Every structure is written in C-alpha cells, then in structure tokens.
Amino acid sequence: MANKTILITGVAGFIGSNLADRLVRDGYKVVGIDDLSAGILEQVPKEVEFHKLDIRSKDIFPVVKEADVVFHLAALNSVVMCQSDPYGTADVNVMGTLNVFEAARAAGIKRVIYAESSAIYEGTKTLPTPETDFMPQTFYAISKATDHLFGMAYGREFGMEMVGLRYLNVYGPRQDYRRAIPPVMTRFIVRILLGGRPPVFGDGSLRRDYIHVDDVNDFHLLCIESGKVANRVFNLGCGKNYSVLEVLAEIQKILGTNAEPEFVPEPSGIAEANLADITAAKSVGWEPKIGLGEGLRGLVDYVKAEMAKGNIARAQ
Template sequence: MSSGKILITGVAGFIGSNLADRLLKEGYEVTGLDNLAYGVKEQIPAGVKFIKGDIRSKDIYPVFKGMDAVYHLAAKNCISDCQIDPVETSDINVTGTVNVFEAAKQAGVKKVIYAESSAIYEGSSKYPTPEEDEKPESFYSASKFAEKIFAEAYVRFHKMNFTALRYFCVYGPRQDYRRSIPPVMSAFIIKLLRGEKPTIYGTGEKRRDFVYVDDVNDFHLLCLKDRRTDGGTFNVGSGENYSVQDIFNAVESILKTGINPEHKADLPGESQLTLADITKAKSLGWKPKTSLKEGLSKSVEYIREHVMAQAKA
C-alpha cells in the first residue's frame, strides 16, 4: 500500500505525531484520533484531519469507515502511573484497544498495526530478547499482553489482519516531557538546559535499548508495504543498549554544562535491562540507522527550539 487513507489513534502523542508527519510526506491521507489526555494538539501536524475522541467510546466507530489501515497507538503508558492505577490502565489499554479492534472489524479495515511493548519481556532474562520470550509482570505490560490475546481472538473468529509492534525505548523530537516522570532522554536534556540537576532513579546502571523515532517510522512504513508483516509480531529496537548513566554522559557531552545528576530511589515495576533481538525485523530488510549521538543531537535541537523557546515566551 503506497497510497490510501490511514487512521492513527494517539496522533497527538510522541510516536503518533511523528508517524503522521512521515505518512503525510509519503502521500497518505491521514486522519488522527486522540482525546488529548496526554498528547498535545499543537504537535499534530498540519494536514492531519484531527478528531477529538476517546478510544473507549462507540462514538469513534464512524471514523474507521473507509480507512485502508489503522495504527493504534493511543494508550496509558507511563509504567509508574500504571502501577498506581491498574483499573484505568486496563480501561484505556485493554477495553479501549478492544473497542478499536471492534471498530476496525465493523468497518472492514484491511490492516491494524498496533503498539504492544518491550515491557512484555520484563520477567525475561534472555538477552537479546526474542519475540517468543513473553513474561509480563507490571500492570502496564499485563495490559499490553491482554491486547495481544484479544488480537489473536479477532484473528481466530474474524480473520482480521494485525501487525503487533513491540517498541523498546523510542526517543526523538516530541518525546513526552510533560509526564510526572518523563523518559530519561527528554528529562535529562530539559533539566540540563534549565541549569538544574537531572534525577537518576536508582544507581544509573539500568540498561535500555533505545531506538530513534525515524527508524521506527521506517518500520511503520514497511508494515503498510510488505505483506510479510501481516499477522506478525516484531521487536522494534536498536539491538544495542546503554545504561541510564551512559545516556546522562552522552547528553552532558553535547551540552557541556558541568552539572551532576542527583539520585533518587528506584522506580517500581521497571526492568533492569532491555535488549531487543531484532533478527525478525531485520530479515525484512529493515535496520535502525541513527546513532545515539545523532539521535540525541536532534532531540536536543528540538527541545531547544520548541520546549525552551516556548517556556521563555
């Protein structure tokens, strides 16, 4: 599919807004749905037909009519917030996702590409982790695993066509920095640019597989164009990992502020190490191209221009 009508849920969020940009550039007609609970209207690219709506509501069903494909990205996705409120986590991520699947089924959408998460490997000790080693532990990962079980049932009973994406730590412009505990990249960059001490939760030894959002978008496009992704589940990571301390050092080596981080108690529910086995995604010809230095430099540039400039205005 190299043209057509695409719906993105969670279009005002980090990954959704970047994906919308890319699809518009490629010539697709993009409709975006979001209730703006965590996303920001201003970051939805011009050219997207935006509909404010909640994925848990049946009011969204008409939006799915005539869509060639749906990217379902809307979710409650901060692990520590999900630990505090498992009921809302399930409501948004499980009930909301089933509602999206049902809307897509009723509209006869040919393909649904949806976000699971590397959090599904929380209990695994196999590194790099292949798609088969599913061991969800936290409430967030339990909700993402439930999405998978529902997708399987929709395939079994309604022959729907899904591709499940298990993103590792995606980073880049528009990464959500407004959360109570923002992801490390944006948290460190913003604090250092403000001349404040960034916080490292735990010792800083936790290692994460970070993947740049443009590389993720390359895989998103492949999902539309390559039928070998139909029915598949794919790890979307870089296949390399860095410690939180490494990330701090890399950001500091770009900004050169001389500020040291402060340490606070570790966050509950987070795994010590993530590392993607990306053999399956690479077998389709995809590979991540952006180095950590390049990705971080682009993230710094974005935060300087958009976040810091806005704060001054």
Template sequence: MRERIVVTGAAGFIGSNLCKMLLQEGYSVVAIDNLLAGTLENLPEGVDFKKVDVCDSDFSRYVEGAIAVFHLAARNCLDDCAKNPVDTARINVMGTANVLQACVEYKVPHVIYSDTSAEYEGINMFPSKIDSVKPMSIYACSKRSGALMAEGFKNYYGLNISTVRYFNVYGPAQDWRRVIPPVMSAFTIKLLQGESPFIYGTGEKRRDFIHVDDINRFHLMLIREKLIQGGTYNLGSGEDYSILEIFEKIESEICSGIKPIFKPELSGEAFRTLADISETCKTGWTPQVTLEAGIKSFVAYTRERLRLG
C-alpha cells in the first residue's frame, strides 16, 4: 500500500507543486484546502482532495494513517493579513494548533511547518541566521505564533516537527491573481502582455529567490531522512538580487524593450532578504536551479499559461 501524506494549503502555489512531486514519488496524497486563495485547477490529478478549513472542529480525521503532514495552509499576503488581523490569527495560529493537535491525536510520525523569512524582517544583519528573529508585520507575527505553537507541541507532546523557513519562492502556479502579485509573476505577465510592470520604490530592495523545485527537493529529503527531522531550516538560495536586476533578467529573456513604471514604496516590506543556508547545506541539500534557468522556465511556463487563457 502506498504511504499516505497530508498536505494543507494544497491548492496554493507551493502546496500544489508539493502534491505533484509527492505523487510522482509514489505517495498517496490527501490534499486539504478551503480554496481561500488556492484554485482547483492547481491541483494535480490523482490527489484525494478535501475542501476543508484547517480550523474545522472535525479536522483531525483527515490525518489518520498519514506518515507525514505538511502544514502550508495560511493567509499569507502581507496586505491582506494587515487588513484582516483577527482572521489571520484564526487561520495561521488557531488553524496551526488545530492541525498539530490532530497530529498528536493520530500519532502522526512527522509534521512539517511552513515558516517564512518574514520572521527576520526587523533584523538588519545579513545573511539571516535561524536563531534570531524579529517579526514586525501581522503576517510575520502570525507565522511566528504558529512556529511557537509548533515548539510547544514538540516540547510538551513530543511531536516530531520540522520547520522550514522559505525565502522568496517562485515557479509554476505562483498566485498571480493578487492585487499586487509576487514580483516574478507581476513582471513576467506584464512584459508578456506588452505592458509596463510596476516597481514599487527605487528597485533597490534585494531579495533571495529560491525555485519551488529546490524547496520540494528538501521536503522530500525531510520525509525520507529521519536524521535531519526536527530542525529549523532556512530555504533560500543564499544569494540576493535587487528588484531592478530581476526586472532586467526577465526582460532580457522576453526581449520586449518595455521599461518599468516606478510607483511609491509599499509600506511594511523588508528592504532585504538573504538566507544563511549553511546549516541547511549540512544536510546534503543545495539549491540546484540557478536564477537564470529558473527565470527561463518560468517565462516559458507563463507564456503557455497566458496562451491557454
């Protein structure tokens, strides 16, 4: 019988890519999402989809028999979280506690909590090391609270929890419908449509981009190699690029000749993200997808998606 893995937030960007990889690796996948932001079209064929809210009181039954639970479901758009702080706490904190409690009830051997580099947004020392965090925004504080819940469940109930702190993830199925989409999607879509993308601020902000395939390569290692389970890991590339450099790289792939339009700075955004991945690399993992190769495949993917409508 195929081993069963539960993914919450499965219809979202990272979750849907994770489901796809798990199916390819031969696992049976229970895909949980309430479709707050995710879409059914993201879900790969072959998953057992349950339209469920992670805060539901009868959530626990979905994790029965799972060898691992990946908890990705979250409200995670900065602006959206700032406008809905109570509901953000309900989903990102209460929802996380609910998922963790279910895992205790059904003795799930391993839980993976998806954390964020926004944990570092108040710290101006780079690269960011896992042991000093200073969340500032509602989003980051809610994710920190979820991570603290995970610590509590680890210490008090002995739950085996690994925490993965993603930096700026990009790749297929990235959520481009947001009012302000993630920068990689925003630039690529606009340029392919022959329009000028917006750059908020001067374009000097720097980001550590990591391809979703590299994230999933680490996810796979985590479920297969017991020795590395239970830690907290930064998942970034360990290199940062300015937003302007990202624009130039995408533009040189598309060759549209279009220039960006500069808009006022968005409030609450970190000036820089850069991961210290030295601890993560000790597990044997290293990022494999170069930014150039990742942008090339992302542009090709986006071009095809726009063609299909």
C-alpha cells in the first residue's frame, strides 16, 4: 500500500537517507526533516519534500501533519560526543523526540516508529541480549532509554502505535566517514585506501553485531504495514558478532591488502561486546539476509566511489 505519506526525521543522515531511497523506490510519498547538523543534503533523494528544521522547533507541527506514518530517526548519535554534553544530549534526544511525538499526537497520526539503540544494553553481561535487559550507562544510552519509556507511555495513554527500534551496529553505503570518530568499517577502508595504517581501538578484541542498512530497511517496511509491531520494541541485529580484528581481516581480504594496524587507546564509555537476541524481530516475519562479506564489498565500493568524486581526500 504505497499510497501513504511517510515522514522521516533525520532524513539527511545515514539510515534516514537510505530509508528515503527505499520508500521512494517503493512508491511512497516521502517528507523529510533534518537540520543538517550532521546530515548531508545531497544524500536526500530529489523526490523527497525536504524541510530544513530542528526537531525541537514547533515549526515541525504543520510538516508532520502531512504524514500517515512517522519515522523519527534524528538524534545526536555519537556516544563519545554525548558523554561531554549531557544537557545538549537530553535537549535533542529527549525533548526533540517528545516534540516529534507531540506533533504526531496533535495530527492524529497513529503509528510512530522511532530509533532507540542497543546502547541501552551497555551495562549488561547477557549475550545475546533480549529487549528486556535495560541497562543504559552513558548519557546517549540514557537519552534513548528515556525515549523508550516515553514512547511506550504514548502508546498506553493516547492509543498510538509506537514502535521502538534498537539498532545494533548498522553499516552500509553513506555510513559517515566525515565525523571526528568515523564508524570502524569506514575508518579502516578509508585509511587503507589512502595508504595509511588502520587505527584499531584497544587490542581489537571488541565484538560487535553488525547489521546491513538494507536488512534494517526490510524491517522498516514491515513496520509501516504490520499489525504485529505496535507498542513493541525490537532488536535489529544479525544475531552474530565479530571482533574488530576479524572485520579488519575481512576488509583486507576484499581490498587485497595487508596493512599493519595502528593500535590506539580506546575512548571511554565503549561496551566490550554486543550481540542481539533477534527472536522478537524474527517472530514478526523478518530475517537478516546480508552476510558480512557481501555487505563489506558494497561498503568498499561506496567508499571508492566517494574517493573518485574527491570527497574523501577533502574530508581527511
């Protein structure tokens, strides 16, 4: 039923722009909001009705009103940066989220799908981690845990259909190589392609559950139409994890290189391992399809294409 209008906050970001592409391709009308504080306007498909707005502003209300379904993805999204700014983190990630929820409520929109994070599990030792383990430690995770509590309360109090998504480590094209601490995969690929040594935090034994953005989008599509997701929260991971050194080895295999890693001190607030229990997401008919090797080959192609455009030399 593609005759719906879908609103995406954070549409110029990594996950938001990939979702916009997929929805446009599937025939949905897409309206997007982003303040471009971290997002890239060129990533927003031209078919999207784009509004440069801050999610904390009341100006989002008339824009949200156009939608049948809301995806709320905009957030401050760096654990390390949020750790030095608890007030700013709460302002955007909690008050901004509440403003989006209120705009949806005022417009009578029932279904709001919003980004939580697997960072909510950073204090747990239970692996794989089910959705019931709720142990946020950092300010970023606390902001996402607060969104969860508000989200579920909007479902209970106002009859809305709230869906919380706990992404594990999402990767794929447009994963941002420009930020101060780029995600591990793009950090490695860029550094090796530029002839340098890939920087490994700690001893490289940190294990992460990586999920490809196309698999995440399969779940997003399901969230628009499914009767089984309302007022629930879902882990979106692969249910497998890999150490940083295993990811590096896979990347070197694809690139045909043997670059010596540079071991650097680990930033604080980083969990040792994550691994999702994905029973809940599977129970509504979803399954991840893209293996690490296939996903990394696509990411390498993306980084090479950015480099050919001259974007990466500029960003370094």
